[in-house]
Amino acid sequence: MKKWTDDIVPRLLLLCFAVLPLVLGLGYALLYSFGIVGTLSTGVTTLYWAAAFRSGGLISSFVYSIYLSIVSICLCSFGGLWLACHMRDRLRQGILSYFIYLPMAFPAVVTAFFFLQFLSNAGFLSRVLYLLGWVHTAAAFPGLVNDRHDIGIIMAQFFSTLPVFVLLFLSVIENENLRGLTQIAQTLGAGSRQTWWRLTLPLLMKKSAPTLVLYFIFKLGSYEVPLLLGRSSPETISVLTVRKMQRFNLLDIPQGYAIAVLYAMVVMLLLIVSLKPSKQEAYV
Amino acid sequence: MAKISTIFFSWWKTVGLVVPAFIFLSCSNQQVTDSNTAGMSWPAVLAAAKGKTVVMNMHMGDKKANSYMHDYVVPALKKQFDITLTIAPGQGKEIINNIMSEKESGNRKGQIDLCWINGETFYQLRQLNGLYGPFTNQLPNARLINFSDPLIRYDFQEEVNGFEAPWGKAYFFGVTDTARVRKIPITMQDFSVYWKEHPGRFTIPQDFMGLTLLKSWLIELAGGISNLDGPFNEERYQKSSAQLWKFVNDNKQYFWKNGETFPASGTTVSQLFGNGELDFTFAFGNADADKKVAEGIYPPSAHLFILAAGCTSNTNYLGIPFNASVKPASMVVCNFLLSPEAQVKKCDVASWGSDMVLDYSRLDPRWKAAYDAIPPLRYGLPQAEIRQKSIKETKPEYMIRIADDFRKNVIEKR
């Protein structure tokens, strides 16, 4: 027996909480970036898009964000894979099974704040080294936040995402009955190296690929960590967008919306790539 | 169990209908209280302000200022006027952006009722018609202010015209540590010599503190404030700013982190100075070193100095957004902040340590005595020296251009 609300309510909810915000938000950003709406509106113009591309901040920001995300995801994959394969039993029980997940209790802003206090020139690590007599002034400590090599950002991202990846690989190993498959392979005469490269790794990667892309998207949009630990230039996409929106020079605001639209398109592409072909859900 | 089952299987649709309905209703049901105060008598303003909540945007980079507001102003307003004051962080660009968004969305019931502004923010808000006014002549305590004082009458050379109420005076200083810096650099030439001898010990914050420093250098390059006085002069700006960016770019390799990054705020720079990572920081206010030494942020050997261009002096103000929903209450808050009680307390380093905006000669003997009883500054420079070296602010366009060009020509240039 179907009631009239059975179909209406879910549709209404999806519309209200997913479709409408998206369509309205991106639609507004698109219109604003072409000068169609807004205080500065003077009719349709591609001026702001051209300016956004010309200023150089845009391209370098996308490249920089993609670079940071790839590095973080790769590091977390290596770390997670290594831990999941080498410490499987410890990660299932005992104290490690609690402590490994502790970073998940940290919101991004707290992670960023901690690494700021830990890695800066006058931070905790620098003081420990001073105590050991390795550095003699705060300035002598190699700057690890707001630094040229983005060590602060990458470490913070690694810290907060590693447990997610450990968990991911553990659950893939479990669900795909890797232990059984490995045994079969070895019974059939495969060496351990061969088993790893030909069986374990490809299987793990294939199964976790959608999640990896999903986390890549998350990292691409991260805000608090690069805001506090990054340099003043280049900036990540989120930081750049927000800064463009808040300038004394009001002509930068439409550029901010243009960047937002571009970012949303990139995310949509990535999402299509990650979710469509596998026809399966990521491990969220 | 039965209850929970009902929630998840029967009620969820009701909830699913109620929530969107609530949102829809809130869209169509925006009550607007017209709170224009023009022509209202002060008792009427007081009566209209009673029981209201005022949201104030302020720069919250100063712990002392924050606790002055939170621990003294908020309870006093509640007690004396039954007004609840909520402080939300927000300054300059954020305020402009918020008021502009509210204008664009046709929002007539503003989110912010009072904001702490000056200079380029005031200028941009006036351009956007974002400020309510004139209102200052309605404040009883305005009689204690000398509006013919050019430092108060003009905000970055823009006439205030009653659209913002002066709140405090500020002077721009360099801060250094005499234990580390024997010969204090004053001119740009001195600085470049110092940087080369002590690389990595200097940086420029990206907020108003750093922009004021850059502006001081621009004035020095232009050959004094008289050459940048009056309306914005593109030609002069181009000439002097080209030299300025060249100067900064030529030297930034000797800055903190090789000039590859610049701290977001003056607060951070002061922290780095306190930690001993930097030899210089900057301050708005003669009491800065007294305050920060007492807090243990600066070393006891901290020292204020005036740059070669002179001591940039300005006034900071309180403005009411055009769409503030409780304008009478905003005005009562303004008036309280301009009261001798609040102003004298504000001067005391123990509470905030900011220069008074009231005219001393107009105070009652009681408040004159209270003002005189404030312990003198240990680190502050003599008033006579400040007065002698004081220079006015340039037109706001200079600040806006410097902000843009600093990013374009220095920060983003490798």
Add this chain to the structure above:
Amino acid sequence: MSNGRPVTAFFVVVWCTVPAVVLLMLSFSAGWRFPLVLPASFTAGHWEDFFTGNSSDLQASCLVSLFIAAFVGGLATILGFGCSRWIASHRRKNLLLFIAYFPFVLSPVIFAVCLKYFFLRAGLAGNLAGVIFAQLIIAFPYSTIFLVSFWNNTIRNYVAVASTLGSGPAYINRHILLPAAKSFLLTCFFQCFMISWFEYGLTSVIGYGKVQTLTIKVFQFIGEANIYYAALSSCLLILPPVLLLWFNKKFVLQAAR
């Protein structure tokens, strides 16, 4: 081979616990000046300020955060459960899920600046209702996606068997679906709770800095260089997730991004 050396395990534990320990230490510190590793003195003063309500409205922020998170968590779970059931049996399930993923993966702060105009128009900026609605835009799609996996074949077969045997829908709901879904729902609630508890971007833009959740406070304290209060509010922020982790790992594990 799959057990690793104790020494490695020790380093992993240190890496994961040092942040919490340092933040806790800072929240009890006074005069932590370079080059002191430990502060000049330990003090319970900051925590006393917090418990006596003396500390820049931190208590209020704590309550606001808890309220928003509980509300968002509860609502998202209730609505997501029903919606996921509908989606799970929909013929265009994949497309619907794709749509649901999108708001969930977008950078909240970019999403927020694009939506600010509409929130202002709707009178939903700068107030609790607006922040809750904004966070639901992330939490509701998340709970829907999460709960879709509950409606798998096994569950559908149970329902089919039960109704063949003559059970009414109410009986099935109460005695089959709910017991089976209980742990899913609880997990979903806590995860949505955490999404809201951790949220900064949407809350700061839509809340106008007026809805002062704990994450907003941390930023504010960092801005005024008040590291002890920033550390204290950080400790407050990590406390509930740590407790949940201790209580039941599952509740936390999937929420963190």
